[in-house]
Amino acid sequence: MKLGFAAAFLSATLLAGTASAADKRWDGADDLPVNPLACSAGEANAAPAAKPYDGGRPTNAADKAGKPITLVDVPKLIGIGYFNATSKGMQDAAKALGNVTVKTDGPTEAKIDEQIKFIDNYITSGVDGILFAANDPVAIAPVLKKALSKGIHVIGYDANSTPDAREWFVNQAEFNGIAKAMIDSMAKEAGEDKSFAIVTSTFTTPNQARWIAEMWAYAQKCHPKLKWLETVEAQEDNNLSFNQATTLINKHGDKLAGLFGMTSVATPASAEAVTKAKLCGKVAVVGLATPNAMKPYVNADCVKSVVLWNPVDLGYAATYVMRAVVDGSLKPGATSVDAGKLGKLNVVNGSEILLGSPFIFTKQNIKDFDF
């Protein structure tokens, strides 16, 4: 009886499976408009629709242009490798600028109520500017608005607040930038005309769906021969991701030349599946992940490119943006800002500064990061 049921179920699902068309958007992509970047770095990108400045403004901020300023950095939490890295970037920038003092202080757990208390205390004790990475974009807004009302400059990085609660936000990566880095890496490692599959969290997770949609658009434009086999869902679960990646390897055999990991869980799990199948060098793994989880695979030459952004550069840029705001060189309506060794960074989405192309961790540089 159970067998009969299983057979009936399977035949029903087989019919459903064959109904899906081949040439639609990849599974897991959303239906929003896409904006693929230019194929090579030399070409100009299509200019996105200009959006007016939508950030906030401090009330009667003291004019400290060119004068020494004291900043406090309140990340989501302190004591973890990622925010140690952003903090290091801020210190590097402070040293390079010479007239900035910045101190990192914040909760030891990523809790919004704790973070609000820290910011409130620094408003009371008095600083020239606050840098933050929000634990909650909405809940943090009132205390940031309070800071603005006391004439304190407010710049966000890593995790945004509602735009009017801060002046600028340093955006570490845009969807189309990540998509380009992922597809370019895959085409280079697996081959221009090879087949790949995707391991994602779920088809409806917003960030992943956006990245996959942009990857689809960019691949059609710049690597049209790259062949997408399928996308599988693996929640954010380590063992399920591993099992799904293993199943893809077993299902497609020699046809599979690459796996994309769309989450920091799926990427190391896919790398582990490729390692266990003894297919390192035959199946390329490209994905979003944090360096620590990927070190074993990168050091073993099983994974060549881990796509993310450089948190040291992110902290560095946030500090330069703050200096530029205080000095009056970054005003609403500006299209770029000078960020020291990072060069000119572009303004996007009204009041965001784009850090630049994503950072690719490789065997050469991955040892320098601890998060």
Add this chain to the structure above:
Amino acid sequence: MTTVTLAGAEVDLRRRLKVLASQEALLAIAVIGLAIAVGLYNPRFLAARNLSDVLLGNAYIAVAAVGMSMVIISGNIDISVGALIGVLATISGTLAVNGAPIVVAWLAALVVGILVMALQGVIIAYLRIPAIVVTLGMLSILKGGLISVTGGKWITDLPDSFHLADIELLGVLPFPVFLMILATILAALWMRYSASGRAIYAVGGNAEAARLCGISQPRTIVMVFALHGLFAGAAALLYATQLRVIQSTVPPNLELTIITASVVGGVSILGGVGTVVGSTLAAVLIAEIASALVFIDVSPYWIRAVQGVLILVTVIADILRRRRMAGA
């Protein structure tokens, strides 16, 4: 009067065990039949590598289901096991990265597993609080405690020797599969032939008769939970050592998958009936279905629906069977 009741219970038990043998046979047929059906659609499914991977990646569920089956047969339930496996994996991994001898890191998972579960057994058996309430409380404590203590920080840089799941016995048999088979056989024999093992069925099937037989219900329940903790610890080790990263979070819905394996395996939710051979076969079937769905291009989200249907079919069959027996 008393002896008559007991003799009746004995006959009843035998008949039930016979029926269950067919439940296990059904599961075995389903496992093989599904493999053939999917193999016809995509022959790669039947590759030795794939079949071995299906077992390897899910052996920990079968191991945990052995303990869960004992708990359910004893007339209880445990919904804290998924969270406990997450906690035990984190404890073991933390010890391993901080330089503790690997054996200590492994043993810690087993010992803490036994202690936590035995504590729950004591509360359930001696304070007479329903298992669902106690284990629901423990689920929250473990889940909240884990995220508070670790801050969700992943454990990386695990030493190579920590990876128990990578061991291959005689160069072919992966350790997780070996452990799954060993745990199932030992538990099945113990529950079938030893007095203490049979006491689990007695306590879950007819608590009053068990008491009259001189079986201590509270002691049996504590023993069952302690053993369940041991199997949860073993499952946590397989879970923790399969990958190079421990997430320090509670694996989502793991307890449901484990309970599903037990129930689909023929363990009666009313207690007193079931075998661990059935739960292990069911765990294999569920894993096989999950893999099959990818091979036949169906969203893995269907696995939830399939699990649900399997549970309903088995529970309804169990209830109907009991009614028929009660009517006879």
